[in-house]
Amino acid sequence: MKSWLRHHLHVMQFTLNKMRTAPVSSLLNVLVIGVTLSLPTGGYVLLQNLQSLTDKLVGSPQLSIFLNMNVSPEEIARYSKQLEQHSGISRVEFVPREEALLQLQRSTGLADVTGGLPQNPLPHAFIVYPEKKDAQSMEALRGELRSWPKFEHVQLDSAWARKLEALLNFARLAVLILAILLSFALVAITFNTIRLQILTQREEIEVSKLIGASNSFIRRPFLYFGLTQGLLGGCVAWLIITVSLTLLNLSLSDLTHLYASNFNLHHLSTSDSLTLLLFSTYLGWLGAFLSVSQHLWQIESR
Amino acid sequence: MIRFTQVSKRYPGGYAALKNITFEVAAGEMIFLTGHSGAGKSTLLKLIAAIERPNGGTVLVNGQNIGKIKTGALPYLRRNLGLIFQDHKLLFDRNLFDNVLLPLQIAGFDHRESAKRVRAALDKVGLLKREKAIPIALSGGEQQRLCIARAIVNRPSILLADEPTGNLDEDSSIAIMEIFKSFHQVGATLLISTHDDTLLRKYTGRTLALRQGELQT
Numbered sequence: 001m002k003s004w005l006r007h008h009l010h011v012m013q014f015t016l017n018k019m020r021t022a023p024v025s026s027l028l029n030v031l032v033i034g035v036t037l038s039l040p041t042g043g044y045v046l047l048q049n050l051q052s053l054t055d056k057l058v059g060s061p062q063l064s065i066f067l068n069m070n071v072s073p074e075e076i077a078r079y080s081k082q083l084e085q086h087s088g089i090s091r092v093e094f095v096p097r098e099e100a101l102l103q104l105q106r107s108t109g110l111a112d113v114t115g116g117l118p119q120n121p122l123p124h125a126f127i128v129y130p131e132k133k134d135a136q137s138m139e140a141l142r143g144e145l146r147s148w149p150k151f152e153h154v155q156l157d158s159a160w161a162r163k164l165e166a167l168l169n170f171a172r173l174a175v176l177i178l179a180i181l182l183s184f185a186l187v188a189i190t191f192n193t194i195r196l197q198i199l200t201q202r203e204e205i206e207v208s209k210l211i212g213a214s215n216s217f218i219r220r221p222f223l224y225f226g227l228t229q230g231l232l233g234g235c236v237a238w239l240i241i242t243v244s245l246t247l248l249n250l251s252l253s254d255l256t257h258l259y260a261s262n263f264n265l266h267h268l269s270t271s272d273s274l275t276l277l278l279f280s281t282y283l284g285w286l287g288a289f290l291s292v293s294q295h296l297w298q299i300e301s302r
Numbered sequence: 303m304i305r306f307t308q309v310s311k312r313y314p315g316g317y318a319a320l321k322n323i324t325f326e327v328a329a330g331e332m333i334f335l336t337g338h339s340g341a342g343k344s345t346l347l348k349l350i351a352a353i354e355r356p357n358g359g360t361v362l363v364n365g366q367n368i369g370k371i372k373t374g375a376l377p378y379l380r381r382n383l384g385l386i387f388q389d390h391k392l393l394f395d396r397n398l399f400d401n402v403l404l405p406l407q408i409a410g411f412d413h414r415e416s417a418k419r420v421r422a423a424l425d426k427v428g429l430l431k432r433e434k435a436i437p438i439a440l441s442g443g444e445q446q447r448l449c450i451a452r453a454i455v456n457r458p459s460i461l462l463a464d465e466p467t468g469n470l471d472e473d474s475s476i477a478i479m480e481i482f483k484s485f486h487q488v489g490a491t492l493l494i495s496t497h498d499d500t501l502l503r504k505y506t507g508r509t510l511a512l513r514q515g516e517l518q519t
Contacts, residue, residue: 002412003410003411003412004410006413007407007410010407203391203393204393204395207391207393208404208408210351210353210380210391211380211381211385211452211453212376212378212379212380212383212405212409212456213377214408215373217377217408300373
């Protein structure tokens with residue numbers, strides 16, 4: 001056990017030394033792996049962010065009902081009661097036109113503009129939360145409410161978010177395909193790196209086999225090399241994404257200040273980061289394994 | 303220790319390297335394998351080390367049947383053998399010490415024990431003072447001695463040497479034969495192939511003569 005551990009440590013050290021003796025090509029390899037991995041991972045992060053945004057909107061779908069300008073307070077009270085009693089509606093909020101104007105002034109900073117208006121241009125409104133949240137029943141509810149007298153305009157607030165979600169599903173598939181293709185590319189990169197190493201160490205491998213090295217002994221340094229390279233590539237990808245997100249958030253904060261909203265791109269979660277590192281390590285290992293196995297098979301079949 | 307029973311070996315293309323070979327080597331024997339080049343000496347040694355497999359008959363080494371040995375068991379068979387090659391098969395990217403260290407690394411020896419054994423083996427072949435040199439700086443005879451050091455560092459019970467004095471001058475050849483003799487004296491089993499008759503006259507030992515793949519009696 002102890003000698004086994006020592007042997008593995010020795011091989012690990014040997015691998016790192018080998019990388020240090022060819023720093024430029026090792027660095028380039030790691031960079032290529034990192035950039036390749038960062039493409040699908042970056043796509044994934046952006047999609048996750050868009051997803052959480054639409055979740056927020058779709059999570060509480062609502063209908064806005066804008067009333068006719070000349071509706072009377074009695075009518076409002078009646079409508080309010082009718083809406084509350086409606087079986088398809090779970091909750092009703094009434095937004096008086098004065099409050100709507102105040103909100104508008106507060107949230108958009110358009111106080112100067114609205115203050116100059118001779119009268120409040122906004123109508124009274126109801127915000128209605130439906131019982132059933134699927135697209136079809138919401139559309140039906142909207143049709144029904146539209147036919148009520150004095151209901152000027154009924155708007156389904158989350159319709160665009162649903163369309164966006166359909167689009168997101170499409171984009172997610174595209175990212176998945178990209179990820180699969182690039183995974184093959186990564187395996188190929190490691191395969192080739194290891195193949196070149198094997199060619200330069202051909203003699204050593206053959207001599208080792210002649211004096212009693214098992215296949216796993218011969219594979220081990222190459223596997224370590226492959227998985228170390230994969231792991232470092234994964235770290236580079238993680239760095240690329242983290243730095244890009246930080247930069248994007250910096251410029252986003254300027255933008256969102258202007259619109260007085262508070263939107264931030266989320267970083268990769270811990271579990272996603274770990275998955276990224278494990279996956280890149282695995283791909284490096286796999287490329288190395290395929291490469292050495294193929295070569296060992298060539299030696300043995302001679 | 304080694305037993306050949308009606309062994310034959312044909313290479314692809316139909317060339318018969320060995321025909322119907324039967325002999326036995328007891329533990330502790332020193333055997334000379336003679337014959338012209340092409341007589342099948344190398345093939346016979348390769349069969350013992352399982353570098354080649356026989357087409358017919360059985361080869362038993364340490365009780366293991368070479369014809370049926372599994373690939374996974376090969377490394378353990380070879381760790382019990384010391385192989386000395388005519389072309390040395392040294393690694394030129396590392397120094398003498400590391401060349402001799404390789405079999406011990408493969409067998410998983412710990413570091414201190416390995417270093418002791420490597421130095422003992424280098425001392426035995428008279429190269430201890432040059433452990434930091436690289437093999438390219440050695441003469442032909444010295445390279446052959448390095449190859450011997452690598453073969454014996456594992457303390458194998460059987461040593462196989464394929465033309466160890468093949469292209470060496472007489473002094474170097476004698477130096478190498480003296481090393482072999484000292485192993486014989488401590489109980490190792492040796493099989494040495496050679497076509498050098500003058501050498502044979504100087505050393506006593508059983509001789510197996512091959513001619514065109516057949517054993518002469």
